[in-house]
Amino acid sequence: xxxxxxxxxxxxxxxxxxxxxxxxxxxxxxxxxxxxxxxxxxxxxxxxxxxxxxxxxxxxxxxxxxxxxxxxxxxxxxxxxxxxxxxxxxxxxxxxxxxxxxxxxxxxxxxxxxxxxxxxxxxxxxxxxxxxxxxxxxxxxxxxxxxxxxxxxxxxxxxxxxxxxxxxxxxxxxxxxxxxxxxxxxxxxxxxxxxxxxxxxxxxxxxxxxxxxxxxxxxxxxxxxxxxxxxxxxxxxxxxxxxxxxxxxxxxxxxxxxxxxxxxxxxxxxxxxxxxxxxxxxxxxxxxxxxxxxxxxxxxxxxxxxxxxxxxxxxxxxxxxxxxxxxxxxxxxxxxxxxxxxxxxxxxxxxxxxxxxxxxxxxxxxxxxxxxxxxxxxxxxxxxxxxxxxxxxxxxxxxxxxxxxxxxxxxxxxxxxxxxxxxxxxxxxxxxxxxxxxxxxxxxxxxxxxxxxxxxxxxxxxxxxxxxxxxxxxxxxxxxxxxxxxxxxxxxxxxxxxxxxxxxxxxxxxxxxxxxxxxxxxxxxxxxxxxxxxxxxxxxxxxxxxxxxxxxxxxxxxxxxxxxxxxxxxxxxxxxxxxxxxxxxxxxxxxxxxxxxxxxxxxxxxxxxxxxxxxxxxxxxxxxxxxxxxxxxxxxxxxxxxxxxxxxxxxxxxxxxxxxxxxxxxxxxxxxxxxxxxxxxxxxxxxxxxxxxxxxxxxxxx
Numbered sequence: 001x002x003x004x005x006x007x008x009x010x011x012x013x014x015x016x017x018x019x020x021x022x023x024x025x026x027x028x029x030x031x032x033x034x035x036x037x038x039x040x041x042x043x044x045x046x047x048x049x050x051x052x053x054x055x056x057x058x059x060x061x062x063x064x065x066x067x068x069x070x071x072x073x074x075x076x077x078x079x080x081x082x083x084x085x086x087x088x089x090x091x092x093x094x095x096x097x098x099x100x101x102x103x104x105x106x107x108x109x110x111x112x113x114x115x116x117x118x119x120x121x122x123x124x125x126x127x128x129x130x131x132x133x134x135x136x137x138x139x140x141x142x143x144x145x146x147x148x149x150x151x152x153x154x155x156x157x158x159x160x161x162x163x164x165x166x167x168x169x170x171x172x173x174x175x176x177x178x179x180x181x182x183x184x185x186x187x188x189x190x191x192x193x194x195x196x197x198x199x200x201x202x203x204x205x206x207x208x209x210x211x212x213x214x215x216x217x218x219x220x221x222x223x224x225x226x227x228x229x230x231x232x233x234x235x236x237x238x239x240x241x242x243x244x245x246x247x248x249x250x251x252x253x254x255x256x257x258x259x260x261x262x263x264x265x266x267x268x269x270x271x272x273x274x275x276x277x278x279x280x281x282x283x284x285x286x287x288x289x290x291x292x293x294x295x296x297x298x299x300x301x302x303x304x305x306x307x308x309x310x311x312x313x314x315x316x317x318x319x320x321x322x323x324x325x326x327x328x329x330x331x332x333x334x335x336x337x338x339x340x341x342x343x344x345x346x347x348x349x350x351x352x353x354x355x356x357x358x359x360x361x362x363x364x365x366x367x368x369x370x371x372x373x374x375x376x377x378x379x380x381x382x383x384x385x386x387x388x389x390x391x392x393x394x395x396x397x398x399x400x401x402x403x404x405x406x407x408x409x410x411x412x413x414x415x416x417x418x419x420x421x422x423x424x425x426x427x428x429x430x431x432x433x434x435x436x437x438x439x440x441x442x443x444x445x446x447x448x449x450x451x452x453x454x455x456x457x458x459x460x461x462x463x464x465x466x467x468x469x470x471x472x473x474x475x476x477x478x479x480x481x482x483x484x485x486x487x488x489x490x491x492x493x494x495x496x497x498x499x500x501x502x503x504x505x506x507x508x509x510x511x512x513x514x515x516x517x518x519x520x521x522x523x524x525x526x527x528x529x530x531x532x533x534x535x536x537x538x539x540x541x542x543x544x545x546x547x548x549x550x551x552x553x554x555x556x557x558x559x560x561x562x563x564x565x566x567x568x569x570x571x572x573x574x575x576x577x578x579x580x581x582x583x584x585x586x587x588x589x590x591x592x593x594x595x596x597x598x599x600x601x602x603x604x605x606x607x608x609x610x611x612x613x614x615x616x617x618x619x620x621x622x623x624x625x626x627x628x629x630x631x632x633x634x635x636x637x638x639x640x641x642x643x644x645x646x647x648x649x650x651x652x653x654x655x656x657x658x659x660x661x662x663x664x665x666x667x668x669x670x671x672x673x674x675x676x677x678x679x680x681x682x683x684x685x686x687x688x689x690x691x692x693x694x695x696x697x698x699x700x701x702x
Contacts, residue, residue: 074128100128185369197216327565400463423559668686
């Protein structure tokens, strides 16, 4: 009788390796499992642990008094010495957390897991259902066949009546939160689970973004978070506005959701001549799963808008070949709408397939990001979307990401038969968890063009090849290779330190000579995150310093620069800059607030008849147009100091779709030494309010 309850607990308990390996030769072994066959050790481990928890877990009085129904999430480790250690516990009551830790402290020392015959640590996550239920009858072993419940049987009958071929449509179970879809990448939302992903001892890899839901689910229960924010409403309209997708359908073999996309806002730029700023975006987002390993999503946007004057000027400076006046940063070509506004349609979509537990393949049209910071010097999401093919392989303590991208150079002087020039980028990123605290990432990227009918070079198709060697084999002018290094150190469970180093070209002899050669094209990033700062739950503080020398990311063959659609593929500012970023993020239930402060110094070109040199900030310029060979320093040229503050606060209207009510205030002070046609003095206060489906990052800090 007692065992059937233990088995029920086992069914409601989710075990998952947070360290993704191809296989362990042997699972951890309790003394009770010594005589069990090797292929049954994992089941015996699960059952024995559940038995121990059931027999020793005492429900706290406050939990009983308030008739709480829910669960306790625990991330724990069995060390190389066979000792249990609770790494992270999540529960609505502190008393449940304390009791969970007490029970895990009681667990005996056992035989550790082994890999290739050697002892190793292994991590699991477990969900304990509250309340525990009294047993009803005995069962012989945990692998007995599970009987259908009354509901399951009824569903089967209804399925046969409804359709002899298809399976019955059932209640939607929010399957996207454990699927192979990407968690939409916005810095503000990823901050909600950044601390769980970065707990000491977790085998997570946090640089390559966006994350896949199934990867995040090992450390953070997004489904539980969304459900905890649900409003108590019985009406269909109330559920759809505040809690659910507009359309959500699920069968045994598929599921899909359909939602409207909105970005409706109005504001005022105090510096502009026009009366107001505004944006009007309407669209649709579709998510779907076919079976357990194939997912897809598509978003189509139709937008019109007018922004702050500095933003409009930057958008028009990006203008592509043709009659259209602008490229909206991060989105795409903006057609003229009325007299001073833009119409900018965008479409993004991808397919995600996981043929094996260690491999995920994605093909689509979108953006990617590599880094643990607000900026990335390796690959960022600041440019317009592009087609890509991406492979993620995760095994042992390694995650290996290979990405191939089809980019566009849209300048007038590279157009052939009124068609934009296609160029290609391929990169590799290897993330290695050296220890429970230290992560090191190795990055390489190469850009080549479609000139001379070269097309997609199969030399770069190999996902594990060394690009620099291939560049030499195909001709040094055939591609632009860049190398990078990233690192992250978990100081403790509250503080993470991170950094990046990017190398485009380097001359050690000239560094030693102190000549500050133009050839020394490199940059670095240093940053820190403070989770639950000052013991305030869900308060994240972040400080980041970025510095990139002139001419980094540029090339003497201009189409081989590190850019797409007239926008950088790394840092938004291109090169020749130093920058300090300070960020604070806080959320409480559905309320949120973000504050960002950016202090920077940049060097622009003068672009006059008297001075037409490239000073290294514009990565689209040929570096042979440089002003000098030595004495090159950051801020050279038209030195510009800037300060920007962006404060946003709002209310999460619908957690399922990430629909937000918000107000946003930007203050921007931009002071070049010389006023030119392309670089103007600006002092902007931009205030806006709106309703937005928050699915991607807007970067207003240009």
